[in-house]
Amino acid sequence: MPSRIKLSCRNVWKLYGADANSFLAQSNAPDAEDIRRAGLIGAVRNASIDIAEGEIFVIMGLSGSGKSTLVRCLSRLIEPTGGEVLFDDVDLLRASDQELIEIRRHKMGMVFQHFALLPHLTVLQNVMFPLMIQAVPKSEAEAMAQDVVDLVGLKGREDNYPRELSGGQQQRVGIARSLVTEPDLWFLDEPFSALDPLIRREMQDEFLRLQARLHKTIVFITHDFDEAVRLADRIAIMKDGEIIQVATPEDLVMNPATDYVAEFTRHIPRSKVLTVGGLFQSGGFGEGVPVTISDKISDVAERIIAADKPVPVEDTSGQIVGSIDRAAVASTLFGRGQPK
Structure with missing residues (x-):
């Protein structure tokens, strides 16, 4: 970080x-x-x-x-x-x-629970609004806003007004408006x-x-x-x-x-939170394709448990730093295994 x-x-x-x-x-x-x-x-x-x-x-x-x-x-x-x-x-x-x-x-970009869309503006105009305040040329603002409208899944709704949208769609307009200025x-x-x-x-x-x-x-x-x-x-x-x-x-x-x-x-669920970095053993290199220390146990558990031997563990730079075996993963999934 x-x-x-x-x-x-x-x-x-x-x-x-x-x-x-x-x-x-x-x-x-x-x-x-x-x-x-x-x-x-x-x-x-x-x-x-x-x-x-x-x-x-x-x-x-x-x-x-x-x-x-x-x-x-x-x-x-x-x-x-x-x-x-x-x-x-x-x-x-x-x-x-x-x-x-x-x-x-x-x-700053802000999206709160009450996102206060402007009712007299269309979806595209609402998303463009922060850019217009910044005096971005209209054609450029429209293109930027259209990209973000597509991004949040509202393509085809550009000309709708907030009252014509569901609550979830309105919230997506608020999200798009916060993203448009990056x-x-x-x-x-x-x-x-x-x-x-x-x-x-x-x-x-x-x-x-x-x-x-x-x-x-x-x-x-x-x-x-x-x-x-x-x-x-x-x-x-x-x-x-x-x-x-x-x-x-x-x-x-x-x-x-x-x-x-x-x-x-x-x-x-502990497997969704614990990472390989909390369970691996330093020393030893294992066999097969390595997992990384940042991988969630839930994402790699099946492969580690299926392996006959410990699986190598690499750090964020790709260097092998140790290994992890099926016993450590099984303890996490089915017991009360603690990270080291």
């Missing part, structure tokens, strides 16, 4: 209620009970995260956990009560209104939630393909842990406005920081 930090927040708070700013200024890291006694609501409490350039960072939690509020603080769609938010080393909380407008036009940073709040399973998986595939080509930074909210595991480089689990744990999907399942995280991840 790239080491350069693209987006960072430090000790971010969002408290709702009278005199929230004064309360936070006078309090030293108030806990939930302090906030309740003050008659306030702690939507986000003392959140600190660093998101690397090119990372898909997923934020998860139950309804009311604060994940959507945190994303809105990170994009400054709502004003945090306290803390610091840095995007490309620019303090967004100190940025002027004009600076924020320019950042959002050229560097922003540096995408904020995505449940972007696939209204799509049927097949289209949802296709959109996940498309995002992964785009990510492999463009290496953008994505902050992604979902309730679906399977989706999070498939997309995320790292996941943050939130509860009652706090970030409980930030880790890779594998670490969340194997090393939960709290009972809450353990319960949250309890039903996730």
Whole structure:
């Protein structure tokens, strides 16, 4: 994962209620009970995260956990009560209104649950809208928008209005609108939630393909842990406005920081989360075509179990670093095998 930090927040708070700013200024890291006694609501409490350039960072939690509020603080769609938010080393909380407008036009893409399509514009015009704001020539904007409309599976619907589309189709228009400017940073709040399973998986595939080509930074909210595991480089689990744990999907399942995280991840099939890198043995070279340390066990289990001898394991550079055998995979699939 790239080491350069693209987006960072430090000790971010969002408290709702009278005199929230004064309360936070006078309090030293108030806990939930302090906030309740003050008659306030702690939507986000003392959140600190660093998101690397090119990372898909997923934020998860139950309804009311604060994940959507945190994303809105990170994009400054709502004003945090306290803390610091840095995007490309620019303090967004100190940025002027004009600076924020320019950042959002050229560097940020956003898709939220309420995607607010413009009802008087067609599908193509809705997708073109960010480009028109940027003063992209109309013919170029139309071509760019058409490519993205095709990409999200709406070819043939270009001249339809939002009222003529299903909910899932409307959501795809919102997704296309966020993709058309190819922003540096995408904020995505449940972007696939209204799509049927097949289209949802296709959109996940498309995002992964785009990510492999463009290496953008994505902050992604979902309730679906399977989706999070498939997309995320790292996941943050939130509860009652706090970030409980930030880790890779594998670490969340194997090393939960709290009972809450353990319960949250309890039903996730281990083979979908664990990688070869967590189970292989260094030394020894095995036989046959190698697997890579980043392969999910679920993707290579059948081949490893069918092999008579251990299978070689290679790192991301193609160098053989060890081997993995059927016993390690079987223990993961049918027992309680732990990564090394």
